[in-house]
């Protein structure tokens with residue numbers, strides 16, 4: 641059963657932000673998130689074009705796969721993904737009020 645006891649915020653307050661030049665698509669975030677926020681998929685050409693030189697090298701080495709917060713609106717700010725990411729590629733950011 642998923643342990644959600646460390647959740648700190650109602651959904652829609654903060655969302656994970658992924659550093660595209662750090663993410664190596666190792667899927668730790670996918671495994672630990674209690675709310676199924678993440679998916680790992682192949683970068684599009686446009687997404688790859690936004691990477692730094694080192695980011696493109698890393699992406700090539702890891703099959704151009706990275707994590708995306710496709711259901712960021714479910715995030716409860718538990719911080720498990722931030723702690724689990726071996727590349728320290730994830731931070732939580734407050735969602736701006738509409």
Ligand code: SF4
Pocket residue numbers: 656672673674675676677714715716717718719720721722732
């Ligand atoms: S902080 Fe990370 S692990 Fe926790 S709910 Fe949000 S996206 Fe999922």
